[in-house]
Amino acid sequence: MSLRPYLTAFGLQWKIGLRYRIAVVAGLVAQMWFGAVTLMAYASVYHAAPDVQAPLSLRQAMTYTWIQQSLFTLLPLGCLPAIGDAARTGAIVYDLMRPVDMWNWWLSASLARLLGNAVPRAVLLACVAGPLAMLVGLGAWSLAGPASLISAALALLSITLGALLSATIVMWWNILTARTLSPLGSYAVGTPLAVLLSGMLLPLPLYPDWIRPFLLAQPFAGITDIPIRIYLGTPIPGGVTTGLGLQIFWLTALTFLGRLWMRQTVNRLEVQGA
């Protein structure tokens, strides 16, 4: 089996993500604003209650927020736009006729779309929130370095798994789109789930203690929360192995079930349009 078609699908979507440079800058400004508002709010909350032993220190909470903001476009907010269009116009039949494995074909496109959006933004924001903030004297508000070299390496491995996991969840939104013939449902369901459960809204370790085990065990935690925890060196119950293990478990489970669901959907797909 040749890898080439999947690499082509990847390359195409990757380039689409890189094409909109002004959108990248606009996104950067928005993320800096949301980052600043959130950071000031956290700083003020932490300073008002100095005796509370929070699971994250203020510095860690700030770093967590910066990394979350920079990886916002890596979250599975909805289906791949190209598939949404294809479902509406009926062009989805062309995808069905291709002599490729459709799951891998869509997956490589979805992954490239996420990475093409997220990588330039993440690098830019990391530069602004890290070294640049240090230089202008905002060191206390900046992105802190990793806990150690080993945790940096493990975090890199973990974020790779996280990106794959996110693309796999996007695949579920893609199938939902193919099923309902409209991308709107996937956005209505996907965006709130991703924003809350990934820790974008509030770092997952800061939620009330009774709900934290559930929040760690659900699949969205594997996208950014687990990599960030490894980067910060904050303890995960059971250690780094649990973190990586959870990511691999969800990746396997969602791929297996997703493939089943896709087969069933494709078999009964009714296409509209001519």
Next chain:
Amino acid sequence: MMQSPSRTLSDPGLYRRMAGASIVAQLRYPGTFIIQAIGNFVTTLLSFFGIWSLFHRFGSIAGWDIGTVAVLYGLVNVAFAIAETLGRGFEVFGGEYVRTGSFDRLLLRPRSTLLLLLGHELRLRPIGRFLQGLFVLAAGLWLAPHVQWTATLVLPWAIAGGAAMFLGVLIGQAALCFITVEGLEVVNVLTYGGVEAGQYPLTMFGRWLRRFITFVLPLAAVCYYPTLFSLNHPDPLDVPTWIGALSPAAGFAFLGVMVLAWNRAVAGYVSSGS
């Protein structure tokens, strides 16, 4: 002044017709509408769950009780939901009117362009945010310790001021499209970012941000000060509380400035071609 024929509708009558047509159109797809409204409700409710979790862990939001924060949160969300409902035409103005050149057609009609764009769509989807905001607002009034009876007058006045301010932002955003053609997503910093900043007490922010959301975008005038007045909460920065009864007027002043800017921008409009 030309005598208008008797069959011509008055401005409010015309707006009612356009709004009615828009509502009927949106209810053509009741399933989509219900899913989107529920998604909207859940997303915004979850974001309050985030604030509540911070409160739960730290015992207060930087010294503020949860009731006061809930009132602020409800106020800004209700106001924004109203503006989102009315101002959809301005939000999509760049892509749908300037880039395509269909704004030329609006200019041929013997009515105010503002009225015609308000009539573009009366969007029903923000009803989720609206109901959720009201719900949190009511809970906040129930929890807050010193609610004044004047709150029944000041809060609706503040909501009106806030809706006017956000509508002003949307009109300003549309006026910018005459220069940028496509809509600028950076303006989201003032809309969604404004909601984000408005739901926390003003004192939690650094000085530059406090000044920005008081004097540039009068967010504090439509949220923070009316809330202090309604709850008889002294201002930690020693601004007299009675300010809150008058300050929502700043929202209308902001709208007025944006309407002037709009009229100037329309006067200088050059079509992008047919």
